[in-house]
Amino acid sequence: MTTQYIVTGNETVSLPTIREIDGSIEGISLLHMGAKGMLELCGDDGTPFLQPFIEVEDKSVPITDFQWNLEHYWIPTFKAKAGSINIQGTILAPIGERGFCYRISVENDYDIPVSVRFGVKGYWNKTLHSINESKEIQGEMKLYKSGWNHCFVCDLRLGYSLFAFAPIYTETPETSDTDYSCNQEEDGSIRYECFQKKVLAPRDVSIENYWFGLGFEEVAASTSAKEMLRHGFEVEHRKTCDWLAKRERNIKDERLNVILNRNMFFSFFFGSGITLDTEELVLVTSRSPRYYVSAAYWDRDSLLWSFPAILMADVEYAREILHYVFTKQIKNVGIHSRYIDGTVLEPGFELDELCAPVIALAEYVKASGDYLFIEEAYIQAGIKRILKILQSKRHNEIALYETFLQPTDDMHVYPFLTYDNVLVWKILLDIAELYSGKWDKGTIRTLTNEAKNVKESIEKHCIKIHNGIPIYAWSVDLCGNWDIYDEPPGSLLLLPHYGYCQFDDKVWNNTVNLIRSRDYKYSFADCPIAEIGCAHAPHPWVLSIANSLLSGNALTAREHLLKCSMDNGIACESVDEYTGESRTGDAFATCAGFLAYAINKAFSDDNV
CATH class of the missing domain: 1.50.10.10 (Glycosyltransferase)
Incomplete structure (x- = not known):
């Protein structure tokens, strides 16, 4: 069966391969004048660049039954199920920003309290340089913690940084229910998770916004994400909806x-x-x-x-x-x-x-x-x-x-x-x-x-x-x-x-x-x-x-x-x-x- 994709993006970042079947993002792309074309951050054939996940009582539960909608014909939203957990999501690339947000909402539809851990997991395996043909860039992928986003930063270096990629979900990690983990494997690829863990009473809802910023290097990527976080999802969402509605x-x-x-x-x-x-x-x-x-x-x-x-x-x-x-x-x-x-x-x-x-x-x-x-x-x-x-x-x-x-x-x-x-x-x-x-x-x-x-x-x-x-x-x-x-x-x-x-x-x-x-x-x-x-x-x-x-x-x-x-x-x-x-x-x-x-x-x- 042919994979069906949904697309979205803004002036700076493109999300060309959002899979309808599971909400995964196979890769994101950006334009780069120094490279005379496009750079694409990818996972591999088996693992996408970014995907939503959920665990219930410490067991992974598949997310299924995706139903998609496009707000203003452009902003993808979905409803899905993970057992008796109702999941909603929005993939927003705010107008005028260097990055995007993967928003996830979970609701406990069980009749008893349950422990959940939900969020997004990422796998950055390679970067492709695309101008008609796509070829892998032979550079150094770096992973390190940063005080700029209270999280981690990834960048690709060809002696110096070609670009950087940084998530954020809070400016006060000491009081947040959300956390992250990350590691770099022997082949240089990077795996990470950003997740929230809590106990949900019946009909309780929990929401988290996972922001991802892009920039030339660490500070630019981190503060791009932080800018969106500080404005908040509602402001960035309304700004983008207003922009689309006007056109x-x-x-x-x-x-x-x-x-x-x-x-x-x-x-x-x-x-x-x-x-x-x-x-x-x-x-x-x-x-x-x-x-x-x-x-x-x-x-x-x-x-x-x-x-x-x-x-x-x-x-x-x-x-x-x-x-x-x-x-x-x-x-x-x-x-x-x-x-x-x-x-x-x-x-x-x-x-x-x-x-x-x-x-x-x-x-x-x-x-x-x-x-x-x-x-x-x-x-x-x-x-x-x-x-x-x-x-x-x-x-x-x-x-x-x-x-x-x-x-x-x-x-x-x-x-x-x-x-x-x-x-x-x-x-x-x-x-x-x-x-x-x-x-x-x-x-x-x-x-x-x-x-x-x-x-x-x-x-x-x-x-x-x-x-x-x-x-x-x-x-x-x-x-x-x-x-x-x-x-x-x-x-x-x-x-x-x-x-x-x-x-x-x-x-x-x-x-x-x-x-x-x-x-x-x-x-x-x-x-x-x-x-x-x-x-x-x-x-x-x-x-x-x-x-x-x-x-x-x-x-x-x-x-x-x-x-x-x-x-x-x-x-x-x-x-x-x-x-x-x-x-x-x-x-x-x-x-x-x-x-x-x-x-x-x-x-x-x-x-x-």
């Missing part, structure tokens, strides 16, 4: 509402974050190691998919994201993938990625009215850099622009993609509109004229006759060769969404009918989930469901979406065409953002 979206379809908000918050917290060592906001494909290319930056993924959801949730945060893009990431804009510090990870030019920052900037200005932002010197320098790179990709005679890689990151068949050139058309008009009255008239006129030329070139060179009807080719080489194809990460379905044509456009409708027909290899037309796939992952894509929501096919797309379990309700790359279960790309945070945005766009009253 929740509300549509009348409750089933879609759940999918929308869960995926919006997942994209927010797993598609972006704050680095532990430098406190910088960064963007990534996913902060979950379960996604197969995690902890790296793609212009397309972050700005065309995740950004629209973040923009609808938090305009000010969206502005900070654009600052990161136009400073840290602008040097290598348009290159396949980059590390979080902006240096190149995977080389290869992608035209849609070059266009992505402009599309995101235009959407931000439209939503915020913040025209002063685009006057910033670094924003204008970034736009001009994009235009300079774009010019180098233009055909010598025809107003079409080439790409090396397609939107799936796979190699092109022919270099001039219809979809990519539609994005070029769009950004030329966006830049002209944004800077009209700010740049000289000649420059604005050049941009608008080139946009006109691009559209004419698309209509002349990218429309082909297939079985007697005109369609948009997927790609052309301008030497007579072309192909019929589509990719959900950059689909021809989206031409109206980007304003290139109307929904009643004949050529576009012919194209849509063709790639949705049973004759097209990746249409899955006769399957329960009849959404488009591609060679990169030959199953219906969740991005394709989002594309359908945005391309005038919302009701059918809704039916398909509601048949999909995806990755336990979180967007994945592709689903099984018959069952709706995840087939590839679990925990796909940027895709989750585009799905949330598309649901809101299709069904929110604000967009009617």
Whole structure:
């Protein structure tokens, strides 16, 4: 049976692997600029990093019958049983804090007093460095007692501390019912327990909050935990609930509402974050190691998919994201993938990625009215850099622009993609509109004229006759060769969404009918989930469901979406065409953002 996971987290810490079956946390992760990616603290295959436990009359009792709920679609809570002991739990990663809390409540449902010992047990066996692939870090794991948290501290050292991890439950251990034990084994791994021990009368309840802080070293980790302890669970919980409630979206379809908000918050917290060592906001494909290319930056993924959801949730945060893009990431804009510090990870030019920052900037200005932002010197320098790179990709005679890689990151068949050139058309008009009255008239006129030329070139060179009807080719080489194809990460379905044509456009409708027909290899037309796939992952894509929501096919797309379990309700790359279960790309945070945005766009009253 496939393990089902629940996720939560905040800006600094991610909890990507909370097991539904037993409330265990297999690992926690953090972003680290010095490591150019993500670090994950793990147990091993047999023992999770952190798990709740209970002993009754000195005997271990399994915790079973977990029933989960998500407060504000993001804070996991559960009810469970351990014999006749009722257990409740909350896993809270408070907004704005460097850490999280595992809150456990136990109630004696026996008719006699019982002695209980309950809490959390931890096993830190290794730390993984993740950027697409995960590799164990060969450092020194240290365990020691600390006066800073009246408990113990763990850290990983590479000569000096790379990060530290510290629990806390009280500032007055001499009067507390809660205690701890810890030891370091011969292989360097660390085991510990934080627990409360007492006798509960019938119907008595006991509660403890186990706080865990992260930091660069001992003091930072300990005081991060202490900060949360001093505020108290109720304050941290209410602060986080208020923050989430302020950003929740509300549509009348409750089933879609759940999918929308869960995926919006997942994209927010797993598609972006704050680095532990430098406190910088960064963007990534996913902060979950379960996604197969995690902890790296793609212009397309972050700005065309995740950004629209973040923009609808938090305009000010969206502005900070654009600052990161136009400073840290602008040097290598348009290159396949980059590390979080902006240096190149995977080389290869992608035209849609070059266009992505402009599309995101235009959407931000439209939503915020913040025209002063685009006057910033670094924003204008970034736009001009994009235009300079774009010019180098233009055909010598025809107003079409080439790409090396397609939107799936796979190699092109022919270099001039219809979809990519539609994005070029769009950004030329966006830049002209944004800077009209700010740049000289000649420059604005050049941009608008080139946009006109691009559209004419698309209509002349990218429309082909297939079985007697005109369609948009997927790609052309301008030497007579072309192909019929589509990719959900950059689909021809989206031409109206980007304003290139109307929904009643004949050529576009012919194209849509063709790639949705049973004759097209990746249409899955006769399957329960009849959404488009591609060679990169030959199953219906969740991005394709989002594309359908945005391309005038919302009701059918809704039916398909509601048949999909995806990755336990979180967007994945592709689903099984018959069952709706995840087939590839679990925990796909940027895709989750585009799905949330598309649901809101299709069904929110604000967009009617």
